[in-house]
Amino acid sequence: MSATTPAPSSAPTFDRGRAVTKSLLGWGIVAGPFYLVVGLAQALLVPGFDLSRHALSLLLLGPLGWIQAANLVLTGLMVLAAAVGFARLLPGRRGTWAAVLLGLYGVSLFAAAVFPPDPAGGFPPGGADATTASPSGLLHLAAGATGFLSLAAAAVVIGTWFRSEGRGAAATISFVAAAVIVLGFLGGAALATVPAGVGLLWLAVIAGFAWLAFASLTAYRMAPRPDC
Numbered sequence: 001m002s003a004t005t006p007a008p009s010s011a012p013t014f015d016r017g018r019a020v021t022k023s024l025l026g027w028g029i030v031a032g033p034f035y036l037v038v039g040l041a042q043a044l045l046v047p048g049f050d051l052s053r054h055a056l057s058l059l060l061l062g063p064l065g066w067i068q069a070a071n072l073v074l075t076g077l078m079v080l081a082a083a084v085g086f087a088r089l090l091p092g093r094r095g096t097w098a099a100v101l102l103g104l105y106g107v108s109l110f111a112a113a114v115f116p117p118d119p120a121g122g123f124p125p126g127g128a129d130a131t132t133a134s135p136s137g138l139l140h141l142a143a144g145a146t147g148f149l150s151l152a153a154a155a156v157v158i159g160t161w162f163r164s165e166g167r168g169a170a171a172t173i174s175f176v177a178a179a180v181i182v183l184g185f186l187g188g189a190a191l192a193t194v195p196a197g198v199g200l201l202w203l204a205v206i207a208g209f210a211w212l213a214f215a216s217l218t219a220y221r222m223a224p225r226p227d228c
Helices: 016-044 056-060 065-089 092-114 135-164 168-192 195-222
Strands: none
Touching: 016 056, 016 065, 016 195, 056 065, 056 092, 065 135, 065 195, 092 135, 135 168, 135 195, 168 195
């Protein structure tokens, strides 16, 4: 009686490392929508807040400021997760630089939560606008500058990787987003006291989070599947 040789299994193997990478990149898709939904919900419900005159950062002021602080911290954690995902996916120095720059952006969100801005545009209601910048207000502005510039630089680094991978459209979108982020922030900072400046800051915020979601989704699709 001869022994029967078992047939080789054709079931796919599961790569846990690939699954982790995809999961981390997924947080980059979620971060922007989460931040904007929570921020806009507050903007519509908090008395005295006017989207045409007030930046979302002003929601840090007042008794409900902890909600916006939590929003910034949780969004920052999602950005840090995405940064690790890009570090795992992108090869060599590009992965390192992408992680560092996105990491700086995430940390800047933490700093913005810790150091609230000065009152402006009549918000919070009943208080006087700041006539001179406080240390907290200056640190908040520095955190914003660091964050926007780091995010724009990350868009350039990841855009060059997209181009090297034959993703020309994704690269172009990344480069355009980087320019919009920088110009929107600089214009918004220069015109912060008028509605046009608030609009430019909104443009920088939306462009930044839209790019992060797009880049994370593109990278997620490019990342190897864990079940093959």
